[in-house]
Amino acid sequence: MTKLTEMFAENTNETATTNNRSLAGTAQLTSLANSIVAEVMKKADADAENYQEKIVASQTDNNAMDELIRELYDLSSTDVEFLKALDEEVQNSMLKSQQSKRSRSKSKTMTLENYRSLMSGAVAELLLRQAMGKPKSSLGYRRASGSIEYTAEELENFKNDQEALRREIRNVQSKKSIMKSKADFNEENERWIKLLEVEDQLKSLRVGGTRVKTVVVDTTKEKLLEELGDKEVDSLKSADMKELLKKLLSGAEEPTEEPTEI
Known part of the structure; x- marks a missing residue:
């Protein structure tokens, strides 16, 4: 049976840094976010095996x-009036602070404690956006939704953002690894087949990957040596040289083109 703790690294000696110059409302927001994190983690732990893929993806991807x-968790039911009461400048500063918190957490070893901190920053950001009326863009790559299909717009975005494309390919490969590690893995599984198709689809969007160049191969030297056999060039008479040239010219072919990967 999969346990939530198995999805994280062991605790290290890393300690979180705190900023004593907290903005108004930050302490209340942090407390609220932490209480929501506790609820989310409790639900995830109760069904850890089914949530494993999404939890792993969420460790590195904000959308996930x-x-x-x-x-x-239904965030819309959360009272965020205390955040709405803050002026816009403070709200924006708090939003940037939570985004920085998420970035710092992702850069550290992903222990369970650090994951809670990462999720707390995410919850706080979502609550702030809710209070400010600034929802995230609806365009997302839906990693955590379980969907493994992409819209034409998403595919175009991947094509134009090769770094995002590489991350998404790694995400699909991670899903494949998780599936393959399960005891009941079956290559005939519909989701497995779909993952293979999606991986190929994403890889086809790569720009500047393996290319093929054409190498022109000139075989004149080989033919000349073949005609000479054991004869020395210096020993050839003028008539022999002319005859040799005629043979080479009469049997001349276009240079051979050979594809070579670079």
């Missing part, structure tokens, strides 16, 4: 984390 939180 946001979707996981929304799936396990």
